[in-house]
Amino acid sequence: MIDRLPATPSSKMRRAPSSTPGVPRQEEKIFVTVRLRPLSRREQALYDLIAWECTDDNTIVYKNPNQERGAASYVFDKVFGPTSSTYMVYEEGTKDVALSVLKGINSTIFAYGQTSSGKTYTMRGITENAIKDIYEHIKENPERDFVLKVSALEIYNETVADLLNHDSGPLRLLDDPEKGTIVEKLVEVVVKDSQHLQHLISLCEAQRQIGETSLNDKSSRSHQIIRLMVESSLRENSECVKSFIASLNLVDLAGSERACQTNAGGTRLKEGSHINRSLLTLTNVIRKLSVGRRSGHIPYRDSKLTRILQPSLGGNARTAIICTMSPALSHIEQSKNTLSFATSAKEVTNTAQVNMFISEKKLVKRLQKEVARLEAELRSPDLSSSSRLTTLLREKEMKIQEMEREMRELKRQRDLAQSQLEVERTQHKELKGLNQDGPSSQVVRCLSFPVEMEARPGSSTPVTRPRNAFGGHSTLRQSVTSTDPSMLVHEIRKIEERQRQLGEEANRAIEILHKEIASHRLGSQEAAENIAKLLSEIKDMKVVNSIPEGIKIGETANLQEEILRLNSQENSIALLERKLECVQESIDKLVSSFQASAESPDDKTQLKKKRSHPFSLSNSPNIQQIIRSPCSPMSSSRKVMDFETENKAPDGNVYVPSSEKNNGSKKYVSSREGTPTLGKSGSVNVKKMQKMFKNAAEENIRSIKAYVTELKERVAKLQYQKQLLVCQVLELETNGTTMDGADIVEQSPQPWPLIFEEQRKQIIMFWHLCHVSIVHRTQFYLLFRGDPSDQIYLEVELRRLTWLEQHLAELGNASPALLGDEPAGSVTSSIKALKQEREYLAKRVSSKLSAEERDMLYVKWEIPPVGKQRRLQLVNRLWTDPYNLQHVEESAEIVAKLVGFCESGEHVSKEMFQLNFVSPNDKKSWLGWNLISNLLHL
């Protein structure tokens, strides 16, 4: 724990750079106060004059009573006049520093001044108050243990003596590399309480060298240092082993004196010269320190006093100096010297820090406690292990119960699946029995199954499965797993029905678009051309999109025929899709040409355009119907609501004074902001109207665009559903030629995440076997991550790959990798294509990956540091291990970066993802479907 340092006047404080990690240091200047005593009886008797005055708490002024001239003033941290009590001096000048010792910070308080100026008088009071406060603090902090030790010494004639052990004789000073200067054999007494301490201090005083001078009856002839060591730590039961330790030095210096003033001779003269010499060293040290440590050598070693006080002078301590002064004019020179010393002292900076140490005693106790605890644990091992075993057993039991429950559920599901399979087998055998003409006609016979069997009473064929409406994925999945040909035919028809509805919807949209555009005939040539083009495209679309309604589900259905028919329709679907794209492009052009014309600065042209193309939405009443259409992405948006409200006829007009002062006419505007209406004067805000019309038209076209996009996506979805059906037909055909009913895949119901993992593993394996483009693998892998809606895509991909793999095995030389472009290619060419793709990706390594990323990948993928074509080596290692899922994941990440699959920011719609083996960036549409048809050779 690190305690905050005691408060210090902010003017004196600044943070030190943290040089000692873990221990806070604080730079702080010495706190300097001046105390001016009253005139002594002796001075009064001599009619001495008062030469000093404390003008405020910080300023002392010299006023020469004999001269009228101006006075010199000195400013310090605190100045105490003759009426100030010692308590006040303690409270305001030294208490804060003194009590730092309780928080682990060394502190020193000393009094400096000429002889008889009041040093001893002041220090005595300060010591008393400090002791009182220290014990008060100890009382208020019972959670801490405090240990106080006291030692005392005097330096008399440059000899150090122990004031608590008078018989010890002169003591030596030793230099300790860690502790600094120490006084050898100095007795340290453990203090019992405050009285004990007071008593010890009084003993010291009694031992101190005192002599009578002409200035002071009891003049201190030595420097006295009382050192109080304070150790504190948290009490026994605490886990904290850290303790504070610090010392408080209470220093009463001997007074500087002038022999002429003290009338000293003999012993006193000798004492005086020693005193003055050591005080001179102290002054030199202070002066040097005051101009900064860079000023060079600091002469600490020139006196014992400065050696001992070294840490307090610019070192690890907080220091307060009280400079005592006589107010007498007769001592003016000495007083000025004192103030000069004080002025230097206030510039000296100390660096105090909290002194912490690890209490060995506490550490030992804590370790002993820990050992005892461990021993106790060791002594009763059975207890702990048995309770652990019980917990483990309970956990195991719960697991077993859970597994049993799962087994029961699995059994139930298996029985259900088996009974379903039985039904399937019976059905299949019956169908097989109808056809004896070989594999292909077998399929035809299968497909000749009556479509609406339930509707035919008296039918001999049992119908066990209810015919669901063909709607969402769940129904589709059910149909996928069933592989019932009649269901397939039924589903194909349902899809067609949906497709037809979609077509109708598209036609309606296009018609409205047509009307809309017809009502907005633009004036410019370019726009007119655009419109003409758009109209012809729309016309084309209507032709293309008219999917024959006449095809009715006949008495019998043939899957082969169905596929042929689907295949022929496919062209029209692809055409529809392309046309939708053309319409979109035209709309884009229309918008841009309209914007260009609207931005024209020519007001006349604007007006002309406005007149000829009033973009009034009232011209297209059906547009709201489109927007409200359940298929429209705008159907529920707040935008539509605003749009409707914004454009309807205003409820009432509000009079607004016109700002156009040129005609001073009054103008009426709609109560709705921005919707103009004709004013009584007939003036129209043309620009405003143009802007409004432009916004409305743009909004309209945006809605249509969104709607066209949605149509495209829905067409794409239908395509996938169809693809899935075709795959089923293929599978059925293959099964029909090679297997009997027993070979129909028995699927145990599994949770989707497991199915997903399984299918994805298979797909990865097929990709590898079929040398599929690694860009395709990456895109598919990253797009389909196990969402339940991914089922259909995985199903299609898996079926296609299964079929392709079989197909390759049969042909021995087909090309799965180039399915989109070369349906009849060879394995060799697909390998070649893959190689080219890798070379292409290798070229992107430098531009798409940073040098750092490259280096990291080279290391990770173990590409030798020297060697040619490191980039190609890296790419060649991608997607090479289908068994290692981490390898697959990492390969996908790298390829995605190389092709910018992730960074493009574009939303890659799953529905729009084409299951052909080319990049989705390739603009070709529906190649996947064409490919399947081609492979079917239909």
Ligand SMILES: Nc1ncnc2c1ncn2[C@@H]1O[C@H](COP(=O)(O)OP(=O)(O)OP(=O)(O)O)[C@@H](O)[C@H]1O
């Ligand atoms: N602030 C004060 N108010 C009243 N009397 C004071 C004050 N300061 C000092 N005295 C008196 O002045 C006399 C000299 O004081 P003191 O002995 O403390 O001086 P000193 O600086 O320690 O002298 P020396 O250096 O010679 O030891 C004492 O009689 C003391 O009582």
